[in-house]
Amino acid sequence: MDIKTGLLYHGWDESKEQQWANKTTGQSPNFWARSLGWFGMALVDVLDHFPANHPKRAELITILHRFANAVKKVQDQETGLWYDVPNMVGKEKNYPEASASCMLAYTLAKAARKGYIPGGYFSAAIKAYRGILKEFIQIEPNGQVNLKGTVAVSGLGGKPYRDGSYEYYMSEPVITNDSKGMGAFILCAAEMELNETQSVGKGKTVLLDYYFNNEWKKDATGTAVRWHYTWEDKSNSGYAMLGDIFNRYGVQTKSLESLPTSATLKNASIYIMIDPDTEKETEKPKYVGPKEAIAISNWVKNGGVLVMLSNDAGNAEFKNFNQLAAKFGIQFNEDNKNLVEGNHFEQGAVVTTDNHPIFGLSKKLYIKEFSSLNVNSLAEVVVKKGDINVMAVAKYGKGTVFALGDPWIYNEYLDGRKLPAEFTNYAATEEWVKWLIKQAK
Secondary structure, three states: OHHHHHHHOOOOHHHHHHOOOOOOOOOOOOEEEEEEEEHHHHHHHHHHOOOOOOHHHHHHHHHHHHHHHHHHHHHOOOHHHHHHOOOHHOOOOOEHHHHHHHHHHHHHHHHHHOOOOOOHHHHHHHHHHHHHHOEEEEEEOOOOOEOOOOOOOOEEEEOOOEEHHHHHHHHHEEEEHHHHHHHHHHHHHHOOOOOOHHHHOOOOOEEEOOOOOOOOEEOOOEEEEEOOOOOOOOOOOOOOOHHHHHOOOOOEEEOOOOOOOOOOOOOOEEEEEEEEOOOOOOOOOOOOOOOHHHHHHHHHHOEEEEEOOOOOOOOOOOOHHHHHHOOEEEEOOOOOOOOOOOOOOOHHEEOOOOOEEEEEEEOEEEEOOOEEEEEEEEEEEEEEEEEEEEEEEEEEEEEEEEEEEOOOOHHHOOOOOOOOOOHHHHHHHOOOOOOOHHHHH
């Protein structure tokens, strides 16, 4: 990071400007808005990859807060935008710049949504976004959408020499539909749309079990990392996309690495237990015991939503998991249904009915190699394939239990890259998430 960017995010103000005068030219320093945008976006995005317990995470959030406060001070109050040289608003030839305004609006909006900075900063992002749509978006008669107002390029040093002076910045051409501006606008627009769905699950938390599902492997550096059905895992085997869907609807995603107890479940609205380990998967697997079963069932009785996702025979622990499931009238059969040979995806199809209480309009799901269910009067089968019970729901006290004998909604079958287009796993998962949120008391 250059000293000019550093000045701004550490709280630079005009009263200190002369202290940083350029010793060569005698001029005050100039800030280039796009460099601020790049820094802000990188900072807010990198936090997605820092675990909650990382020792440096809090420091990054503190820096982000200072940065947000600083850029808000140089936001143009009339347009809501940021000028190409943001500390010289109103100076001749200076102009609102599109790519920087999109990046800084994105940074403030996402940081506020994630809770890194106070929610009040979102109003600055909204003001910026309205300015972006008004000043930079141009719609042609044929419907083409253009983004005006992006500076082609700026930099420091090199040949010809770029001295960072105000005159230099004003000399660079401003163009339409520059890729750097378009990319920033798309990210900004997508982030602003997320605000419209935040109220659906605001104040609720989904807790993903990392205690009974506790698999580790070594990454490219040889470091042991947790994987397989985790929020952090962005590979095929992870739940990163599921976490994104929950976040889209305002639900916080957290994990539970310790025993589920009345204390550890207290603040959770939804608790997802998935694919409990066998000795094949973990050297010392942990099993659901009677005390944990009581704690979990009491939590459900008080209004919690429990999601039990098993796996097919040989790939999950059944005996102890079923002792918990039995409290809700459900049993995972140690079998293997919907076997799929190679890329014969149709063999894994499960079609839901129209007007389904969970999935709405009929959905064609891909659920490969799952364990079937038996249920008694405490539970109700909600999805079948022929005479095979696929999904079940139980009402237990004030709470709800959902059961399926497969991890189902991991990245591989949500990202749209592997399955044929007629499968609607992603759309179905969105409906399922919204249904879970509604059940949570």
